[in-house]
Amino acid sequence: MNTPVASETYAAQVRRLADLTARVAAQRAEANGWYAQQVVAADRAVAEAAEQVRRAEAEVAEAQRMVERVDAEAAHLWGQLRARIGTGGRRLGDPPGPARDATGDPVPLLRGVRELLDRTRQPGELPGSANPLLVGCGIGGALVAYALGAGARALGAGSGGDLAVGMPVLALVVTLLGPLVGLAPARLLADRRHAVLTPRPILLVAATGLATTALLLTLTATR
Template identity: 80%
Template sequence: MNEPVVSETYAAQIRRLAELTARVAAQRAEAHTWYAQQCAAADRAVAEAAEQVRRAEADAAEARELVDRVDAEVAHLWEELRTRVRSGGRRLGDPPGPARDAAGDPVSRLRGVRDLLDRIRQRGELPGSANPLLVGCGVGGSLVAYALGAGARALGHGSGGDLAVGMPVLALVITLLGPLVGLAPARLLADRRHAMLTPRAITVVVAAGLVATVLLLVLTR
């Protein structure tokens, strides 16, 4: 019986086929591994991009909230400044817009403006240089009161009956109130200078008005 003869060439081809099959399987496994790595990297990139978008949206929302808060605070502080300037006889327009080259924390800047307005809001005392004006207020008030009293006396002299008796008394009361009349213009003076009408200033006005009233009564007696 004849036995099959194995050719060396056939055996070599079988070995080569096995090697190629193993190489293809290794390359296929390598390709699957590379694909899985690329998918994982893509997934990580997408997740990181989504996280960056989320952070950017949160930062944008926080920035919008800060802008709204700063705009509201600016409008409030500007309205306070406008009220204060208007009380001083001047007019103030709309608040200025944001500066292009502005830098720094707007919250700290607004805090500084708020502190400045608080210091301005605290009224001080009229300086000594305002004493002549306070004396003028006292003297002027006395002159006005004396003029009104003189008018009341003249009306009483020209009338009869109860008016002739009551008008001189009313005229005397008005004249004696002259030193206090000057407090009204003195208060306006203090408001225009954003100051308080302190007891010292009141004393100057009343003393000047009292001296003027006494002199008027003595000179016209």
């Protein structure tokens, strides 16, 4: 037979159940709030990470553009240096690569190199002290052309047929080009002196070669 429960005990149990239910509801609400906060924090962290990735990608792209600009400027300055050196600049080869221990902004360094190249002396005219060498170039070129012409004439004289007719003509053409042959060594001389071959040395070489050629032809005609 069931024992009846006192009304005070039943009421206490109901109050206890209600209290436990309220506490569970409060804990559930607290857990839901904590979860919502964690979701918001995670979303914020993901957004911040995405922004950092975007900034990093932008910095990488900017760095790549800077590298391309620096490489292009370095190649341009290297080409100017080779042009200033002249014929010897061909031995410089391609522009050197970046140094491993290089630090800092390369733009000021390139600006300094550009200013240094601008301050260097522009190629000028050969000085008067080079005139004897220019005269030697004119005489040497005329002598070489005359020797080739003489060889062609001798070859034609010892041959027959069309060769005997054509070789003297070729010899005359080569001999008449003698005043211009000396311009080739004169150009090399100007490159070694980091100068340009202006009209004055060109006329000097050509005039010397012309005089030498005329003298040689005169001596040949008087024999």
